[in-house]
Amino acid sequence: MSPEPESSQPNLSPPPAVVPPSDELSDRAQDIELAPQGSLSQQALAALASMQGSQPENRIPDIKAVGMTLVAIAIMTIGLVLSNALVAWFGVVLALVLSIAVLLPWLQAVIRELLSRQERSLFVALAGIVAALFGIAELTGINRRLLLWGSQINWEAFGTLAEWIGALGQILIAVLAVFVAWRQYVISKDLTIQQNLLTVQQNLITQQQTIDSYFQGISELVLDDEGLLEDWPQERALAEGRTAAILSSVDRDGKAKILRFLSSSKLLTPLKRDSRLGRAILNGDGGYAEDRVFGVRVIDLGVMLAGADLSSTDLRWTDLSDANLIRVNLSGCDLVRANFARTILADAKFNGADFKGTRLFYGTAETASPRSRTEPPNYKTGEYTGAVIEGADFTNVQRMSESTRYYCCAWGGEKTRATIPGGCSGIPNKLGR
Structure with missing residues (x-):
């Protein structure tokens, strides 16, 4: 008899797991790799897991400590009500130990938060110095000598001395007040001087800007488009008016600058004029001819x-x-x-x-x-x-x-x-x- 085909035999092996296609696996792997480690979803899951795993364990000691503390308080109350000192002291010691055990981690966290390691070391060092000085005084007997010397002092006489010291303190306070007032005056004076210097500098800057504007205005007033003097009587009058106004509003250095500008520009020198047009005549050397007898000044x-x-x-x-x-x-x-x-x-x-x-x-x-x-x-x-x-x-x-x-x-x-x-x-x- 011929054997049955393999397809008819029962399949005793476990069913194969459903394997997603290779493309889907690669996409999931890429998504996992691209997802940030500190993403919000992962942090939330981790926090929930830690809370679920740690809360019951952390709550059990806290509940036990609170319960035992309440029992200790009850024992202390019963001892006090029954006037039983042994029971009362047992409750007091038990309540104190349990309370310290509960508060100690919190106190440690507060100390770490408020004080750095160096500050804690300094505090302990100061405490050690104070303890060492107390021990030296106790071992050498200095404290007993001080108590003996204090018992021999006439403290009534020290009352008068205290009054003198109080009066001296008041005098020192008055001297200190005078010193503080004097320092305030000095500081105020220095600030005033600095403010005055700043004001002077600002005034100098403003004055220089005013003088520059005057130079530009005079140049535009008396010169034509080609840069030659073409000053008519009305223009000369306006130039003199501007000059008189600015000379009365600037300091001596500003006056000197204006005079040097006007003199170097030949605006204060009597110039030879065309008898018909009145224009200034060039001397052939690039400047204007000077005429002391019949010349006309641009600005008098x-x-x-x-x-x-x-x-x-x-x-x-x-x-x-x-x-x-x-x-x-x-x-x-x-x-x-x-x-x-x-x-x-x-x-x-x-x-x-x-x-x-x-x-x-x-x-x-x-x-x-x-x-x-x-x-x-x-x-x-x-x-x-x-x-x-x-x-x-x-x-x-x-x-x-x-x-x-x-x-x-x-x-x-x-x-x-x-x-x-x-x-x-x-x-x-x-x-x-």
Whole structure:
């Protein structure tokens, strides 16, 4: 008889596990690898597992300790009610031990949270020092000697001493209050000085910005599109008005900057003009021709600087001719090559100024004379081209030339002659007073 086919035989082996396709396995593996280890779902599952596994174990000791503590309190209460000291003490000791055992982990956690390891070490070290000092005092008998010495002291006398010490303490408190007030004053003074310095710096910055705007405005006012002077009477009037306004609102250094700018730009110098158009005429060298007799100034200073303080400023090569500088303070100024011809310098101060090359007149010192209201100036001989210097102070003027010294001695008057360096011996007083 032929054997039955294998398919008819009963299959005794366990059914094979359902294996997902290889693509699905790879996708799951990739998802597992890409999932973050600290994802929210994993953390929640881990927390639930730990709670389920640890809570019953942690609750059992806590419940036992609480129960035993309550039993100890009950024993202590029964002992106190029955006046049984042994039972009461047993309950007290048991309650205390159990309570400490429960509180000890919490106290340890609090200490670790509040104090670092170094701070705990320092606390223990201080406690050790205090214990060691107490032990030394006990072993050497110093504490007993101190008690014996204290028993022999007349404490009534110390009452008066305490009153003196209290009075001295009040005096020290008053001295301390005075010291604190003085320090507050010093600090307030320093802060005020710093605030003033900041204010001065801010004012300087603001002033410089104002001066820059003035320079730009004057340039746009008197120059045409090609950069040449084309100043009409109305434009010159506006330029003089702007100059008068800004000279009255800036300090001496600002005034010196403006004067140097105007002088270097030939705006203070009388320029040769076209008789028909009135425009300034070039001299062929890239500048404007100077005409002292018939020239016209773009800006005439007039009395803008009368009585002004220009001390210790730089006025080199500035043209201040024909200006009214009565009572002006030019002490310590650098006046090298400055032009003061026909300038009113009555009662002016030149103490310590540098007078090298400073012009006070044209022509020669022997023939030069101060300006006149009625007579026209003669720039060849120097007649009526000189500055009015009556009453001026030339004390300690530096590098004054001999011709300038002669003119100052001749036309300065007795008050001025007494201040001129080198004296005025042999030079006549042409002013007559």
